[in-house]
Structures are given as structure tokens and as C-alpha cells.
Amino acid sequence: MPSKSFDTPFLATPDTLEIRQAEHPFSFRNSKDEKLNALIVDAINRMGGVGDDAEENYRRALNSLTKRGPGVLDVIVAEYENLPEDSYLDRWSLVQLLVELRYPEAVNPLNRIIAARIPAEKLRKSHDMSTVAEEVMIRTTAVEGLVRLSADGVAEARDVLLKYAAHRTFSIRRACVQGLMQTGTDDDKRKLRRLLKERKEEALLKIKQVDVRSVPQPIGGRFVVPAQVKREAPPPDLRATKE
Amino acid sequence: MASCTYTVPDKAASGDNFYGAVICNQAYVDYFWNTYGFSGNKAYWDDGWGWDDCCNTSKPLARAFNGCYALTYSASDYLNDSYSAPILNWGRRYVRENIDDLRCFCGDGTAIARSKSGGLVEVYLGFFYSKDVPGRAETLIHESRHQGGKPHDANFPSGSVFGSGKSGADSSWDYEGAWMYGALYLWWYYAEGARTTSALRERARQRGNLVIDNAFATHPGFSI
Numbered sequence: 001m002p003s004k005s006f007d008t009p010f011l012a013t014p015d016t017l018e019i020r021q022a023e024h025p026f027s028f029r030n031s032k033d034e035k036l037n038a039l040i041v042d043a044i045n046r047m048g049g050v051g052d053d054a055e056e057n058y059r060r061a062l063n064s065l066t067k068r069g070p071g072v073l074d075v076i077v078a079e080y081e082n083l084p085e086d087s088y089l090d091r092w093s094l095v096q097l098l099v100e101l102r103y104p105e106a107v108n109p110l111n112r113i114i115a116a117r118i119p120a121e122k123l124r125k126s127h128d129m130s131t132v133a134e135e136v137m138i139r140t141t142a143v144e145g146l147v148r149l150s151a152d153g154v155a156e157a158r159d160v161l162l163k164y165a166a167h168r169t170f171s172i173r174r175a176c177v178q179g180l181m182q183t184g185t186d187d188d189k190r191k192l193r194r195l196l197k198e199r200k201e202e203a204l205l206k207i208k209q210v211d212v213r214s215v216p217q218p219i220g221g222r223f224v225v226p227a228q229v230k231r232e233a234p235p236p237d238l239r240a241t242k243e
Numbered sequence: 244m245a246s247c248t249y250t251v252p253d254k255a256a257s258g259d260n261f262y263g264a265v266i267c268n269q270a271y272v273d274y275f276w277n278t279y280g281f282s283g284n285k286a287y288w289d290d291g292w293g294w295d296d297c298c299n300t301s302k303p304l305a306r307a308f309n310g311c312y313a314l315t316y317s318a319s320d321y322l323n324d325s326y327s328a329p330i331l332n333w334g335r336r337y338v339r340e341n342i343d344d345l346r347c348f349c350g351d352g353t354a355i356a357r358s359k360s361g362g363l364v365e366v367y368l369g370f371f372y373s374k375d376v377p378g379r380a381e382t383l384i385h386e387s388r389h390q391g392g393k394p395h396d397a398n399f400p401s402g403s404v405f406g407s408g409k410s411g412a413d414s415s416w417d418y419e420g421a422w423m424y425g426a427l428y429l430w431w432y433y434a435e436g437a438r439t440t441s442a443l444r445e446r447a448r449q450r451g452n453l454v455i456d457n458a459f460a461t462h463p464g465f466s467i
Contacts, residue, residue, distance in 0.1 A: 013244035014244065014286050014287045014289070014290060014346075014348075015244060015245045015246065015247065015287075015290070015292075015347070015348045015349045016244070016245075016246045016247075016290040016291050017246075017247050017248070017249065017290065017291035017292050017302075017303065017349065017368075018246070018247070018248040018249075018291055019248075019249055019250075019251055019291065019301050019302055020248060020249070020250040020251065021250075021251055021301060045260060045261075046440065047440055047442035047443065048259065048260055048261055048262075048375075048376070048440070048442075048443060049261045049439070049440050050261045050262045050265055050312070050313075050376075050438055050439060051261070051265065051438055052438060054261070054438060054439055054440045055439075055440050055441060058440040058441065058442060088373070089373075089375060092446070093442075096442050096445060096446070099445075100442070121404075121406070123352065123353065124406065125353040126352075126353040126354055126355075127354070127395075127399075127405060127406070127409060127410070127411030128354055128355045128356070128382075128385075128405075128411070129352075129353070129354065129355055129369050129373065130404050130405055130406075132404045133404040133405065133453055133457070134373075136404050136453060137446075137449045137450060137453055140449055140452065140453070141445070141449050144445070144449075169402075169404075170402050170456055170457070171404070171452065171453055171456040171457065174452075174456060174466065175452070178466065206464060207462065207464055207465060207466055208464070208465055208466070209465070209466050209467065210465045210466075211434070212329075212427070212430045212431055212433075212434045212435075212467070215416070215427075215430075215463070215465055216416060216417060217329070217330070217427070218330065218419045218423065218424060218427065219326070219419070233274055233278075233315050233316070233321065233322075233335075234268075234270040234271060234274055236315075236316040236321065236438060237265065237438075238265075238268045238270055238271070
């Protein structure tokens with residue numbers, strides 16, 4: 001570990017920041033069922049869980065929501081549509097919820113989400129921030145929902161995947177092609193190959209989903225810190241040892 | 244000096260609510276502060292950035308600590324940070340060996356973070372408020388790779404969401420640049436991430452695929 005100076009008082013003036021706390025991101029304008037609203041909020045909260053029981057807690061929240069049946073889709077979709085455009089992560093979390101619930105009735109809303117025009121880039125000067133990238137991730141997650149429904153045998157999902165195999169955005173096309181090749185019928189795959197041939201995009205078929213262990217891995221770091229200098233991290237859950 | 248204000252968005256799906264409850268422990272605060280380049284930079288993390296309120300996940304420092312927690316503990320065998328292990332294990336080691344100073348600034352809205360000379364990495368508002376928790380770990384690894392001597396060496400490909408033809412891409416996966424390190428970290432997080440949820444792992448997958456599809460001049464030919 002590099003030797004560091006103490007936190008010397010600063011002579012210049014660094015940046016200052018003022019935080020304003022936002023209201024709850026969801027309005028539930030169209031849903032008066034407070035119990036259902038609370039279940040949706042809980043499931044989304046649990047998406048960001050951490051700890052050895054994070055997944056278990058998330059699954060439990062999803063199960064509670066699933067018991068309410070496909071009627072929950074209308075509420076989730078209404079919330080998605082009511083959120084401000086720049087609430088990218090909140091919008092993504094609602095789409096992820098649609099994906100997890102795996103209701104066949106979700107095909108239409110997922111179709112609408114993918115079909116919606118992607119607004120022009122708002123951060124043109126940036127190389128690492130992109131509003132288009134956020135929009136694309138929302139849509140590729142919606143594609144994942146269709147892929148899961150296609151795997152469940154929902155024919156309409158396969159039709160939508162075929163349609164968006166010609167989407168203007170590369171990542172969306174690529175996700176649809178891979179999803180349909182994995183879950184579609186022989187007939188779907190024939191139609192897909194024909195479409196890609198017409199569009200001269202057969203190269204998309206060569207991009208394979210693979211296991212992370214099979215791709216080239218980087219060769220470590222520049223330095224090796226002597227073992228006696230290395231400081232070990234504390235255990236991951238100190239709450240377990242707290243009084 | 245710049246002054247900025249920010250309205251804190253939802254903390255749920257980003258992971259900040261739950262990570263925040265965990266990192267609020269002096270042992271973690273000390274470890275992260277002394278390990279990942281915060282030490283010596285108190286002045287930057289003061290004045291609204293959270294130095295005096297480091298458990299408050301509305302503020303940047305706690306959100307940075309959440310990213311550091313994910314970076315440190317997302318491998319089930321996190322104590323093994325050997326470079327022969329997956330990047331999920333040694334990402335934390337690479338960051339601590341390459342970032343000497345981690346400083347926060349308002350920024351001008353055009354970058355999440357920037358790597359400067361001499362081990363200095365600057366992080367801006369977007370790092371805290373538009374990135375989810377594993378995404379912040381990805382950013383620290385990306386910037387560490389620049390410190391490790393790999394600048395971007397190509398322009399973004401045609402149709403890239405990052406801007407066709409703009410500079411800032413890596414030429415290929417084999418270049419082993421910052422985009423490769425970040426994408427590979429997310430890939431391992433998706434495949435093997437511990438102490439997290441399938442939703443955050445799916446988020447990592449989506450972001451990883453976006454990077455693979457859009458940040459290399461030559462597409463690597465595979466996806467997550």
C-alpha cells in the first residue's frame with residue numbers, strides 16, 4: 001500500500017456540494033391498492049440488496065408480488081410510463097420487474113418499451129456517459145424478458161424478437177438474434193436467417209454467448225505488493241459480530 | 244472552486260440502501276479510506292461530499308464506499324486477490340495498487356471519472372448518482388487501468404452508443420484496455436458475484452454487453 005500523508009488542511013478551495021432529498025420515485029397515480037404498491041416498492045428495494053441473504057430476500061419479495069397475479073403488470077407499466085425520462089435506473093428496475101414476473105401478458109408492454117423512440121444523446125461531449133446507452137440497456141433488458149417468455153413457449157414473444165432483430169440499434173438486434181436462436185422454433189430460426197441474409201447481417205449469428213471462463217483474461221497488475229505490507233480487509237458482514 | 248447541487252434519486256435499485264447499512268462500520272470506513280486512495284484527500288470529501296456523514300448514502304462518500312464494498316467483497320473467496328484468480332478477485336487489488344488519490348469534484352457533466360497523472364483519479368457527480376453500486380466498482384477498475392498505462396487507442400465503431408467515430412474506444416479485447424477490464428469485471432460479477440442479487444447481476448450483464456457491443460473498434464465476437 002502506498003504511504004500516504006495525513007489529511008493536510010487545504011489551502012485552496014475544493015468543490016462544494018449541496019444535496020436535496022427527492023420524494024419517492026414512484027407516484028402510483030393509477031393504483032389505489034396500497035398493499036400492492038408496497039409490494040412493488042419492496043421488490044424493487046430488494047433488487048439492490050447485499051449480504052448472504054440478499055437473493056433470498058429478493059426472491060421472497062417477488063413471490064409475494066407474484067401471488068397478486070398478472071394484474072400487477074398494469075400498475076408496473078403505468079409507473080414506468082409516468083417516470084421522468086432521465087430516471088434511467090428507476091425505469092430499468094421496473095422493466096427488470098416485468099422480466100422477473102414472467103407473465104405472458106407482459107409481451108405487449110415489453111414490445112412497447114422496445115419500440116419507443118430512443119431520444120437523442122444528451123451528453124454528446126462525453127466518452128463514458130451516454131443517455132442513449134441507458135435507454136439501450138432498458139430495451140435490452142426488455143428483450144431479455146421476451147427471451148424468457150419465448151423459452152416458456154409464448155409464441156408472441158418469439159414474433160416480437162424476430163421483429164426487433166431488425167432494430168436500428170446494434171445491441172438490441174444482437175440480443176434479439178441471440179435470444180431467438182436459443183429459444184425459437186426451427187421455423188423461427190429459418191425466418192431469422194432469411195431476414196439476416198436480406199439485411200446482409202449474417203455476421204450477427206457469429207456473436208456467441210459464452211462462459212466468462214472461455215474468453216481471454218488479462219494478465220494481472222503492474223506491481224506485486226509484498227505480503228507483509230498488504231492489509232487484509234475486514235470480514236464482509238461485521239453485523240454478525242456486532243453486539 | 245465549483246459549487247453544485249444534486250437532487251438524490253432513488254437509492255433502491257442502485258443498491259445504495261442496503262450497501263449503506265453494511266458499510267456503516269468503522270472497520271470498513273478505515274479500510275476503504277486507507278486502501279482506495281481517499282487518505283490524504285479529506286479536503287475534497289468535505290463540504291457536502293460526506294466526510295462528516297460517511298454512512299449517509301444520499302452523500303457521495305458513502306456511495307463511493309458502497310462501490311468499494313462491492314469491489315472488495317463480491318468474490319465469494321474475496322481474501323484471494325491473486326492475479327491468477329478472476330478479475331472479480333483481484334479487481335480490488337488492482338485498484339488499490341493503481342489509485343493513489345481519489346478525489347471528488349462536481350464535474351461539467353461530460354464524464355463519470357477521469358484519470359490524471361501520478362495515480363490521481365477524479366470522480367464526478369455521475370459516478371455517485373447515475374451509476375449503480377457494481378457500476379461504481381467497474382469505473383474504479385476502468386480508471387485504474389488507465390493508471391496502469393493503457394490509454395484508449397481507437398475511435399468508437401459505427402453505430403456505437405458512445406458516438407460513432409469519436410475517440411475513447413479500445414481497439415480490441417486483446418488490447419487489454421480499460422473497457423476490457425471493466426466489461427470483464429461486470430461479466431464475472433454477473434457469473435459469480437456473491438452477496439448480491441440476481442437483479443444487480445443482470446444489470447451488470449446488460450452493462451457489460453453494452454460495453455462489449457459499443458466500446459471496441461473491433462467487436463470481440465462474443466457476449467455475456
